[in-house]
Amino acid sequence: MRTLSLLLTFLFLVGWIAVTRYAYICVLLQNCDGLEDIRRGQPDNTDAEIRPKTLTVRYNGTVILKDYEEFSFSEGQVQPEAHPDNDRLLNDLATYLINNPQRQVTINGYYRPSEAELKNGIFENLGLARANTIRQQLIKLGIEEDRMALNYEQSGGEQLGRPISFELSGDTEEPETYKRVLFTFKDMTFSNANFAIDSEVFRPSAQFLIYADSLQTFLAENSDQSIQIIGHTDDDGNELYNENLGRQRAGSAKAFLQKMGIKNKIIISSKGESQPAAPNTTEANKQKNRRVNFLLKK
Numbered sequence: 001m002r003t004l005s006l007l008l009t010f011l012f013l014v015g016w017i018a019v020t021r022y023a024y025i026c027v028l029l030q031n032c033d034g035l036e037d038i039r040r041g042q043p044d045n046t047d048a049e050i051r052p053k054t055l056t057v058r059y060n061g062t063v064i065l066k067d068y069e070e071f072s073f074s075e076g077q078v079q080p081e082a083h084p085d086n087d088r089l090l091n092d093l094a095t096y097l098i099n100n101p102q103r104q105v106t107i108n109g110y111y112r113p114s115e116a117e118l119k120n121g122i123f124e125n126l127g128l129a130r131a132n133t134i135r136q137q138l139i140k141l142g143i144e145e146d147r148m149a150l151n152y153e154q155s156g157g158e159q160l161g162r163p164i165s166f167e168l169s170g171d172t173e174e175p176e177t178y179k180r181v182l183f184t185f186k187d188m189t190f191s192n193a194n195f196a197i198d199s200e201v202f203r204p205s206a207q208f209l210i211y212a213d214s215l216q217t218f219l220a221e222n223s224d225q226s227i228q229i230i231g232h233t234d235d236d237g238n239e240l241y242n243e244n245l246g247r248q249r250a251g252s253a254k255a256f257l258q259k260m261g262i263k264n265k266i267i268i269s270s271k272g273e274s275q276p277a278a279p280n281t282t283e284a285n286k287q288k289n290r291r292v293n294f295l296l297k298k
Contacts, residue, residue: 051069051070051072051083051085052069052070053067053068053069053085054070054162055067055068055069055070055071055089055162056068057089057093057096057166057168058167058168059168059169060168064096064168065089065092065093068085068088068089069083069085069089070161070163070164071083071086071134071163071164072160073130073160073163075112075114075115076115076118078120078126078129078132078133079133080130080133080134080163080164090134090137090138090141091141093105093138093166094138094141094142094143097143097147098143102170103147103168103169103170104147104149104168104169104170104180105147105166105167105168105169106148106149106150106151106166106167106180107131107132107134107135107149107150107151107164107165107166108127108131108151108152108153108164108165108167109126109127109128109129109130109131109132109134109150109152109153109164110127110130110152110153110154110155110160110162110163110164110165111125111127111130111152111153111154111155111160112154112155112157112160113154113155113157113158114158116154119206119207121207121210122188122210122211122214123183123207124190124191124193124205124207125152127151127152127153127154128150128152128183130163130164131150131151131152131164132150134164135148145182145184146182146184146187148182149181149183150181150183151181151277153284154284178276178277178278178279179275179276179277180277181277181291181293185214185215185218185296186295186296187293187294187295188211188293188294189293189294190205190211190291190292190294191288191290191291192287192290193205193287194208194253194292195249195252198245200245200248200249200251200252201252202249202252202253202255202256211294212256212257212260215227215257215262215294216257216260216261216262219263219264223263223264224298225264225297226264226265226266226267226296226298227262227264227265227266227294227295227296227297228266228267228268228269228295228297229250229253229254229267229268229269229292229293229294229295230246230250230268230269230270230271230292230295231245231246231247231249231250231269231271231272231292231293232246232270232271232273232275232276232277232290232291232292232293233245233246233290234273234276234280234286234289234290235273235276235289236280239272239273242272242273243270243271243272244270244272245270245272246270246271246272247268247269247270249292250268250269250270250292251268253268253292253294254266273289276288276289277289277291
């Protein structure tokens with residue numbers, strides 16, 4: 001009799017555990033698939049991050065790739081958290097670019113307001129650094145670096161809902177489009193953080209100094225390479241003033257490189273306000289347009 005009582009108690013406990021486990025996983029967590037995994041003896045993945053499948057890639061308004069999970073970055077990090085669906089997207093995007101060699105892509109990287117002062121290597125913000133991390137993965141999949149421009153934005157809040165997005169374009173820039181900025185070693189750009197507003201005096205940032213050190217080493221080993229420095233401005237002021245300001249800033253950057261000991265030929269020019277990277281509608285966009293471009297040439 002005592003044995004029967006113990007058996008009934010044991011069966012009651014097993015049943016109670018099964019019911020509460022079902023309520024927790026299937027009802028509260030809304031993850032009945034996780035319950036099926038347990039029944040099959042597979043690992044319980046109820047704590048795994050569930051990301052929205054809202055990442056879409058378009059060309060001229062036409063959806064090319066859709067229903068991919070968003071990327072995710074931990075606070076202050078430039079490497080995305082590993083996720084198979086992100087790998088699937090990059091493989092599919094690389095396949096599309098290989099099959100459409102006339103297409104180019106701009107990779108947009110976003111950062112939180114709390115990350116606004118964080119830098120990484122030669123990149124002036126985490127948005128650029130995150131976009132470059134994605135570009136490096138696409139390079140490994142066979143896509144040429146110069147087909148992939150970078151862009152950046154600060155998110156509207158601390159929730160980084162869409163840390164990475166992609167914009168496809170054709171092989172030539174239409175008159176109404178904005179200048180694609182590559183941010184590569186041989187075609188590098190720095191914003192007006194290196195200049196005071198309305199000043200041509202060059203104040204090299206830590207990111208520029210890292211770049212300049214590598215540039216000096218490269219040029220010392222490649223005497224046939226020259227540098228073209230191109231100054232750009234926003235549209236404040238008139239066109240002639242901005243063209244002169246762009247040239248003065250390029251000249252200041254040239255003088256700094258020569259003072260470092262760089263002997264290679266350096267050519268300066270200015271595009272003034274004629275090649276904006278973004279519409280001059282916000283201060284953040286104007287900062288993107290107030291920039292100096294370093295272009296290596298043979």
